[in-house]
Amino acid sequence: MRIGIPGEIKPQEHRIALVPEGAAEFVNRGHNVYMTSGAANGIGLTDEDYKAVGVEILSTLEEVYEVSDMIVGVKEPQPRELALIKPGQIHYRYLHLAPDYDQTVGLMKAGATGIAFETVEMENRSLPLLAPMSEVAGREGVIFGANILAKHMGGKGILLGGVTGTARAKVVIVGAGISGQAALKMAVGLEADVTILDVDIAKLKYLDDIYGNKIKTLYSNSGNLAAQIKTADLVISTVLIPGAKCPHLITMDMINSMEAGSVIVDISIDQGGSTPISKPTYHEDPTFLTDNGVVMYCCANMPGAMPRTSSYALANVTLKYGLAIADLGVEGAINRFPELRPGINVYEGKLVYKHVSTAFPDLKFDELDSVMK
Known part of the structure; x- marks a missing residue:
């Protein structure tokens, strides 16, 4: 799978979703990893730190979106990014859709799959990625x-x-x-x-x-x-x-x-x-x-x-699931890790998370099992 790290463009957001050690895990499993130049500068890491583990550095965020099957981010896609999302592209990041109608509609219209860190939920109702x-x-x-x-x-x-x-x-x-x-x-x-x-x-x-x-x-x-x-x-x-x-x-x-x-x-x-x-x-x-x-x-x-502390803390808990999605696809990953299932808010353009549907009753809701091939 082609993994994209576009970096964060939300104002004053300097976290990065993958640190070099995590990127190396994807590369070692045969996946291609692409990152926007300078995306990790906010936590004191350079392009060279990522190149050293096999990441390909691209000049622009647009290029990263274009080549990637899965985007691994931190915050929700910003308006500039929504226009770049491709059909079938997986977005593995915080989404916070319930108060954000425009983003919800944007992911649906793009035909994307949105896996929200904040709604991945263990059997005991704990939220490991939040x-x-x-x-x-x-x-x-x-x-x-x-x-x-x-x-x-x-x-x-x-x-x-x-x-x-x-x-x-x-x-x-x-x-x-x-x-x-x-x-x-x-x-x-x-x-x-x-x-x-x-x-x-x-x-x-x-x-x-x-x-x-x-x-x-x-x-x-x-x-x-x-x-x-x-x-x-x-x-x-x-x-x-x-x-x-x-x-x-x-x-x-x-x-x-x-x-x-x-x-x-x-x-x-x-x-x-x-x-x-x-x-x-x-x-x-x-x-x-x-x-x-x-x-x-x-x-x-x-x-x-506090982007340095936050980036490493986030990477510690998200890497396992990101690797599973890349190795097995979305369906295979949720079979291995059932806690990922509630993380899927949008699947190939279909709204499948009930709380978001409750917030926006005009948007069509589908049960995940009914739309997953």
């Missing part, structure tokens, strides 16, 4: 949020852990999944006053056992959320329904109850955001203010700010 980026985003959420609390950034001017004789900042984490637990670890490490909410009592019990009286755990319902958010200095929202558009658990009433200079970091923005006013921002201008002075941080590619 987990490392969720962990990065959770840790970053506290780091970035702590920085935005600085007065010159629009925040209250409060230090997360305080100092002797002063109050610590109150951090409220919504959701105790991978991102929420990563954020919790960072917030506790910085000695903030931390409360975490979730509907999964087993998760809360586990965190209580681990952290003891260093944290507070609360069952997540609208009343508890409203009470905690009202007095929060920093809210980290990690709400996720795999593959589906995110519900607005944080309401405008909750936001309007917060003090000016409080900060909301909406990690859920990739799936549409967890507040009614969440909108994607970029690292060069990552925040906006609400009418009552709350600072919203909604970067849609948070791990892209």
Whole structure:
């Protein structure tokens, strides 16, 4: 199979989907690998690093798309890329289709197959290809949020852990999944006053056992959320329904109850955001203010700010499945690894992922088994 690494053209996105060690695995199995020149510069790797393992370097992203049977990327194809997709081409990358009608239609019209990292799901409902980026985003959420609390950034001017004789900042984490637990670890490490909410009592019990009286755990319902958010200095929202558009658990009433200079970091923005006013921002201008002075941080590619760590963490978990797709084709790969099946959002132009269909009821939905040859 001909594997393409076009590189990322989304603003301030410097991750790369395949590091040289991973590219070498494809080459060693007899596949041809092509990469756009300079695609890995953002993580300190050169074209020569890839040439050394047998990758062919092409001058433009367009050339990579033209020669490739499978595109291995990080973020969803951008408008410029949608026009380059060929019928039957496989896209193995994050897609986040549920809040993105134009991309969904673009993949369907092109006759492409879209395998979304974020919806590959194990039998125990864990998301192995989303987990490392969720962990990065959770840790970053506290780091970035702590920085935005600085007065010159629009925040209250409060230090997360305080100092002797002063109050610590109150951090409220919504959701105790991978991102929420990563954020919790960072917030506790910085000695903030931390409360975490979730509907999964087993998760809360586990965190209580681990952290003891260093944290507070609360069952997540609208009343508890409203009470905690009202007095929060920093809210980290990690709400996720795999593959589906995110519900607005944080309401405008909750936001309007917060003090000016409080900060909301909406990690859920990739799936549409967890507040009614969440909108994607970029690292060069990552925040906006609400009418009552709350600072919203909604970067849609948070791990892209730490591209070296993120690229290697992502490559560690995606390589196995990418090799299976290249070696066996899509059908053979899902037979070997059943967890890949829910990763298929679009198959040869047919929408086959139910949550995306629910988001866009005007698009025809097909069961995967009915369209797979």
